[in-house]
Amino acid sequence: MRRTLAIAALLFSATAQAETPRDFLTRFEKEAGGAASAERGGRFFNSKQGGEWSCASCHTERPTQTGRHAKTDKAITPLAPAANAERFTDAAKVDKWFRRNCNDTANRLCSAQEKADVMAWLLALK
Numbered sequence: 001m002r003r004t005l006a007i008a009a010l011l012f013s014a015t016a017q018a019e020t021p022r023d024f025l026t027r028f029e030k031e032a033g034g035a036a037s038a039e040r041g042g043r044f045f046n047s048k049q050g051g052e053w054s055c056a057s058c059h060t061e062r063p064t065q066t067g068r069h070a071k072t073d074k075a076i077t078p079l080a081p082a083a084n085a086e087r088f089t090d091a092a093k094v095d096k097w098f099r100r101n102c103n104d105t106a107n108r109l110c111s112a113q114e115k116a117d118v119m120a121w122l123l124a125l126k
């Protein structure tokens with residue numbers, strides 16, 4: 001009995017820590033108060049939002065492939081979860097880069113709706 005409890009506790013803490021790309025979609029949709037649109041997300045990702053770059057400038061229009069930093073030319077591993085299991089598993093990382101990259105492309109933070117839409121689009125890529 002005690003062992004079962006210990007295993008259950010372990011399993012629970014493991015799932016409580018690890019976040020999945022779907023968790024982020026759920027979180028952003030909740031914050032936005034509405035459903036995400038993958039189509040809108042793709043449009044947002046691939047077009048300029050007021051700045052010099054779009055998301056695709058660094059992550060490419062097919063983020064299942066390796067990107068390249070528009071300024072430093074450094075390789076960026078694929079952003080789409082289907083091509084990169086490390087993506088969208090760490091809230092601190094996801095929040096930091098959404099903040100930085102939205103500022104770089106739109107000169108402002110992205111709204112929860114925009115993040116939800118981009119998430120839905122990235123999740124739909126195979």
Ligand code: HEC
Binds near residue numbers: 056070087
């Ligand atoms: C100037 C280049 C550049 C642009 C433009 C850019 N990114 Fe990024 N992005 C990066 C780099 C560099 C990283 C961090 C390195 C890495 O994780 O590979 C990153 C990481 C991320 C991450 C972290 C994901 C994770 O869990 O690892 C997200 C989310 C992200 N970008 C979304 C976006 C979105 C959305 C846009 C458009 C609003 C965008 N990026 C535009 C360069 C860029």
